[in-house]
Amino acid sequence: GESVGLHLPTLSVQEGDNSIINCAYSNSASDYFIWYKQESGKGPQFIIDIRSNMDKRQGQRVTVLLNKTVKHLSLQIAATQPGDSAVYFCAENNGDYKLSFGAGTTVTVRA
């Protein structure tokens, strides 16, 4: 079946550096994508989303890039801080209520 996956299960980054988290999706019909952050003991927190008619969207310290040609999604975090340590999930939607989630990338920020 269709699936959403992340390239790497873990990412270690130095505080102050930029982080890039990657996600590959396989459903070419998906037209809406979301990034979530989940900290220990909490539920997933919405970070940023992007629709298929865009290839880039920026938020506060975060940028999402969408490459529909290779079905690839990435989340860039600028100037990574200790509070950015968490598990990051990408999710895809193809117009109904279902979100399909990847397995997550655990980001650890080194001081």
Add this chain to the structure above:
Amino acid sequence: ETGVTQTPRHLVMGMTNKKSLKCEQHLGHNAMYWYKQSAKKPLELMFVYSLEERVENNSVPSRFSPECPNSSHLFLHLHTLQPEDSALYLCASSQGQDQPQHFGDGTRLSIL
């Protein structure tokens, strides 16, 4: 504060018990969801309600029974659960389809 409140935060129950998980959203959304999150696995969608009607039921065992009395409240009634049902149960809400879903902090369920 996420706008989605789940109670209890932790629940330990035996396999023969009956319990209920509660979710309340304060965001004015019209769709609510139950997800199961197990270690090392992606989030699994269990149920979706839109305007208090169930629109999705992802082959969930009948020992899980959802209830949506109004657009702000969602329950998950549990009965005769199995050890493999131990997981984090997350509730979410959204304003319609293909809109961001906002999650609560979950109920950590342990089945003895």
